[in-house]
Amino acid sequence: MTTASQSYYYIGVDVGTGSARAALVDTDGNILSESSYATQTHRLDSDSRIFEQSTTDIWECITKSVHDVVQGSKVDPQQVKGIGFDATCSLAVTDFDGKPMSVTPEPEARWGPGERNVILWADHRAEDEAKLINKTGNMVLNYVGKTMSLEMEIPKVLWLKKHMPAETFSKCMFFDLPDYLTYRATGSLARSNCSLVCKCSYVPPGVDGSELGWQPEFFKQIGLGDMVTDDFKQLGGVPGRNGMVLTAGQPVGNGLSAAAAKEMGLEPGTAVGSALIDAYAGWVGTVAAPATNAVDESSNHPDLINSQNRLAAIAGTSTCHCVQSPDGVLVDGVWGPYKHAVFPGMWMNEGGQSSTGQLIDFVIDTHPAIARLREEAATTNRNTFNVLHDRLNDLTSQAKVPHTSYLTRDLIVYPDFHGNRSPLADSSMRGMISGLKLDRSLTDLCLRYYATLEAIALQTRHIISEMNEKGHKIDSIYMSGGHVKNAVFMQLMADICGVPVQLPFSSSASVVAGSAILGRFAAEVNDPQSVGASGQFAPKQPTNIADQETAEKASFEHKDHLWDLMIRMTKPGTFVFPTEDKKLKALFDVKYQIFRDAIVVQRKWRGMMDEVCDQ
Incomplete structure (x- = not known):
């Protein structure tokens, strides 16, 4: 137990479909302060498929919410040791200086600098591009349930390639939104394995003959061959050559840049954890939770492998269903299997409902x-x-x-x-x-x-x-998100699916708490002694992730510590059991x-x- 002068705190930032929020947590996972601001989504009356946002708007909401939680908790910013981000899997587009580039076909298709630079996950403009990709039969389809979704980033990038002037397109960088947030926070172009494997047609080296991670023949097939020639610079580069790919929570760059720290009211250099897509942050913030009314107390403390029986359902505007397994499981129509999406060496599948x-x-x-x-x-x-x-x-x-x-x-x-x-x-x-x-x-x-x-x-x-x-072998559902407040719905879920449904300690906190865990993990990997890292699997020495080889080695060395933090910082939930009624x-x-x-x-x-x- 630390004294007040030795207390450390961590911030989680969650960017959902309609809001950006922050929470400040302590080492036990208690949320001390929360704040959120509504983000703006732009639609077109002429095309119902279009959903667009602005990174400028999103970042302003983030900085305001972080300011709020620090001031509201009266915590000294020097005691905030780490920050983690999650966001929807939306495509953020900037130039190579990080300035927003318009993605909207209106007004009058004025491509170039523009604030509406995010194609939201729900945007369905890339239907034809997804169909083209699915006709290729390329091996990347084996890692998205055999069918590329128009919600993913490469179909959207291809749509922009077809509609933007070639000169404008060549000036663009493309980010899955979680990776844009760590870039904006640190200035580092390091990408997260989660965003790349889940949404960007990246197959980690060593999987199915993959060498670079990016698949050159696939990009040539679909008309993005210029990216191959340019070593995938527009997508963050080739790891180990001109880019870096990190697993969940690994420290990004040198932490918060001076500019980002000033905007947030935090200290420059505050550790920033490699980000996750919001659904996966929800998985981090729920699946290790014990239950106050568990039938078998031993089930309250699973190890990392046994978490494969727990499905995390992150339910809000849409619902995502995430499950991890030690072996890759191909399920037709279900995204994945994704290797290293959260834990190195482990695989994730993600089911989903586009509208709930x-x-x-x-x-x-x-x-x-x-x-x-x-x-x-x-x-x-x-x-x-x-x-x-x-x-x-x-x-x-x-x-x-x-x-x-x-x-x-x-x-x-x-x-x-x-x-x-x-x-x-x-x-x-x-x-x-x-x-x-x-x-x-x-x-x-x-x-x-x-x-x-x-x-x-x-x-x-x-x-x-x-x-x-x-x-x-899913035998339980671990819920998070707004639907948790609907007791009738949660009982229906248990009854219809025939499995226990765990309701989290807080309906709104699981995802943002998952991101805060990433922030703590980054801080303790960066410098375990200065932040009081503890536990059987805590790092013993600081780790400077300066290259891809170090990043990959460190990811495996520290994975048990991330699981330990999930166990220690996830608050107990309560099970809803199926009704015992044969009729x-x-x-x-x-x-x-x-x-x-x-x-x-x-x-x-x-x-x-x-x-x-x-x-």
């Missing part, structure tokens, strides 16, 4: 009874979800049925309103609702809302089923079969229409 929180909001907001719902919420001083759940409870009692899910026996929602990310990997899938009536009532809104929750849980079951069928299980089994049938029917109908319309 966004879908729930859409179903509610577009119903004719939305005004009545809001009015009732305002007049009774409740939020809209409390109104929905209270009314659903009343409807269940009035109908004299044993469970609310009996009320939606004839109302079926298929949830792919924004395409399917996993396990179909089919962006052309669309939402379906069967069982509609001429009903504008609040009751009808309640039932559509509830059926949507069921649909999202049924799709989660589909993803887990496909993962386990191919070799994973309810049978009901959900039938609903799952109907869910699977909806996929077959939609694809059959689309094929019939294609046959007629594409002649």
